[in-house]
Amino acid sequence: MIIGNHKESYASDEAIFRTPATRAWMGIAAVAALVFPFVAGDYLLYLANLMAVLALGALGLNILIGFTGQISLGHAAFMGVGAYATAILASRFGLPFWISIPAGGALATGAGMVVGAPSLRIKGLYLAIATLSAQVIFEWIFTNWTSVTGGIRGLNVAPASIAGFRLDTDERIYFLIVGVTVVHFLLATNLRRSRWGRAFVAVRDRDVAAEIVGVNLFRTKILAFMVSSYYAGIAGGLWVYFTKVVTPETFPLSLSIQFLAIVIVGGLGSIKGTVYGTVFMTLVPELLKAGTGLARVVWPTAQSYLFPLRDVVFGLLIVVFLIFEPHGLAEVWNRVKRFFSLWPFEK
Amino acid sequence: MTRRAVIGALRITRIHAPRNQHGKERMTGRPVGESEDRDILSVEGLSLSFGGLAALTLVDLSVRAGSVTGIIGPNGAGKTSLLNCISGFYRPQRGRVTFDGKDVTRVAPDRRAGLGIGRTFQNVALFEGMSVLDNVKLGAHTRLSSGILSTMAFTPSARREELRLREEVENEVLDFLEIEHLRHRTVGSLAYGLQKRVDLARALAMRPRILLLDEPVAGMNEEETEDMARFILDVREERGVTIVLIEHDMGVVMDLCDRIAVLSFGERIALGSPDEIRRDPEVIRAYLGEEAA
Ligand SMILES: Nc1ncnc2c1ncn2[C@@H]1O[C@H](COP(=O)(O)OP(=O)(O)OP(=O)(O)O)[C@@H](O)[C@H]1O
Ligand SMILES: [Mg+2]
Numbered sequence: 346m347i348i349g350n351h352k353e354s355y356a357s358d359e360a361i362f363r364t365p366a367t368r369a370w371m372g373i374a375a376v377a378a379l380v381f382p383f384v385a386g387d388y389l390l391y392l393a394n395l396m397a398v399l400a401l402g403a404l405g406l407n408i409l410i411g412f413t414g415q416i417s418l419g420h421a422a423f424m425g426v427g428a429y430a431t432a433i434l435a436s437r438f439g440l441p442f443w444i445s446i447p448a449g450g451a452l453a454t455g456a457g458m459v460v461g462a463p464s465l466r467i468k469g470l471y472l473a474i475a476t477l478s479a480q481v482i483f484e485w486i487f488t489n490w491t492s493v494t495g496g497i498r499g500l501n502v503a504p505a506s507i508a509g510f511r512l513d514t515d516e517r518i519y520f521l522i523v524g525v526t527v528v529h530f531l532l533a534t535n536l537r538r539s540r541w542g543r544a545f546v547a548v549r550d551r552d553v554a555a556e557i558v559g560v561n562l563f564r565t566k567i568l569a570f571m572v573s574s575y576y577a578g579i580a581g582g583l584w585v586y587f588t589k590v591v592t593p594e595t596f597p598l599s600l601s602i603q604f605l606a607i608v609i610v611g612g613l614g615s616i617k618g619t620v621y622g623t624v625f626m627t628l629v630p631e632l633l634k635a636g637t638g639l640a641r642v643v644w645p646t647a648q649s650y651l652f653p654l655r656d657v658v659f660g661l662l663i664v665v666f667l668i669f670e671p672h673g674l675a676e677v678w679n680r681v682k683r684f685f686s687l688w689p690f691e692k
Numbered sequence: 693m694t695r696r697a698v699i700g701a702l703r704i705t706r707i708h709a710p711r712n713q714h715g716k717e718r719m720t721g722r723p724v725g726e727s728e729d730r731d732i733l734s735v736e737g738l739s740l741s742f743g744g745l746a747a748l749t750l751v752d753l754s755v756r757a758g759s760v761t762g763i764i765g766p767n768g769a770g771k772t773s774l775l776n777c778i779s780g781f782y783r784p785q786r787g788r789v790t791f792d793g794k795d796v797t798r799v800a801p802d803r804r805a806g807l808g809i810g811r812t813f814q815n816v817a818l819f820e821g822m823s824v825l826d827n828v829k830l831g832a833h834t835r836l837s838s839g840i841l842s843t844m845a846f847t848p849s850a851r852r853e854e855l856r857l858r859e860e861v862e863n864e865v866l867d868f869l870e871i872e873h874l875r876h877r878t879v880g881s882l883a884y885g886l887q888k889r890v891d892l893a894r895a896l897a898m899r900p901r902i903l904l905l906d907e908p909v910a911g912m913n914e915e916e917t918e919d920m921a922r923f924i925l926d927v928r929e930e931r932g933v934t935i936v937l938i939e940h941d942m943g944v945v946m947d948l949c950d951r952i953a954v955l956s957f958g959e960r961i962a963l964g965s966p967d968e969i970r971r972d973p974e975v976i977r978a979y980l981g982e983e984a985a
Binding site for chain 2: 355356358359532533535536538539540541542543544546547550551553554555556557558559560561562568572
């Protein structure tokens, strides 16, 4: 609450981390993130890297769907564009990661601009279909433009290195991946509370009113597509240095669906929710995998039956959340916080 | 025609004493900004039809800078359609809209906003999931210049711009309309009367040169109506904003307006001062039907 009309109080009211409690929690989280790779085992470290890449990509989709209300079923394809551009620049031209990753992001931005161009005229289901066809077309290019993409064998990439220091273990690459992801989460937070973030949400909430206050619908929608696919492209670039290989199967339609599930389960339009959604949607299949491992003891062919269950579970979760908790885990979390309101959580 | 309009027509001579007094006090000071002897907006020969239905037929209207112009008429007369042609949502089949000497007939609505045409809606059109503050800030969208990259990086200039906007919005709009205590409330959770006020707040944040108000007091109780009427007069007097308003509440129209245009079945059947309109036989006929005339 603001008492008096002090400049300082507006400034603090407009700050990202508003309360001392939030700032304290953020400090604790930062320290934990820095210590994590030194104490976590290989498996947890792998999961952390995977989740950081997915969260970054999902955040891009959340900006598109959650902020501006434009659906996309082709998000994985933009990640693929970024990944291939990064891999080609790194492996063919020997460029360092700090050039190849941003370049991948830039190319994905361009792809997003092209695919987003019809968004002024088409909405909802039609936009879903248009982006779906982008997914199919890009996948086809990744597979068939063999001279550039290496076809189904894909491309191998040497580990990222900076000043002779090779980021060739999960532990080392962790700092690059998590660092880039954290920075991009902060950028998105700034975006959300800026004139452009407001314009994005205005277009979603009521496009007629957005126009009346001077928001250019076309420009804003395209911009959202560009930011969204930029995020996907950067995530793709990080993926390249995480796995050191890209193949067309890395960016299938099912990954686009997975992003969609993360965003819906986490909370449409919620930046924090993107993290919750990613963690949840990554751990669910891991638990399923562990489950099938156990089942194999008594039922040797379990895997072939239970593996496709993953997609079923994803689909089910999307439907369940859309029906019962359209604001996603972010809202569930808010309720938990309210329940424990005695704790020193942010208000 | 609704009962309300009939009652409004019959109440034509009713005068709200306090508001009128207030109005007179203010009337002596000349509005800031716009001079009064110049047309800021003119509509010439405007025709608009939807399929076979003529919503507007050859409508002419000119609005003096700094004046309050009322548009009245029975339901379905084409009042909102006229406003939509002025703000750019409808493209008239014929005719011309000139704003500040510039032909804007083919200019897109978002560009007209940038030129200084502000607007509120008959059934508030707010961004319901956003806070009051964000809604109002959106009104200033075209007056801000930070690009998307600098807002993401939150550069010093983007930060300065955002803080300046916040101060300006607080002082010029939220304080003025007495909604500063609601700044962090979600708009969808507010009562209708307050939502209408936020709608006006958003339009004011545009710092418009002309404000188009579509039934600003519809659905309000007596007290809210008085408040809104006072705000409208203050906007005109203190900021020199030209006002065009559609209203069914004849008390408000007669009190606030310098000139009134009457629409009936898409045609402008009368134009004049409140006194002239009150006595115009054609207006009385349009409101009360043939049998009463
Ligand atoms: N988008 C549209 N499509 C089809 N017909 C329309 C459209 N907008 C308005 N009309 C028609 O044009 C006519 C004028 O409507 P308009 O909304 O301008 O009336 P109004 O004077 O504002 O009425 P009210 O007092 O009820 O608000 C009506 O017959 C209406 O049905
Ligand atoms: Mg109307």
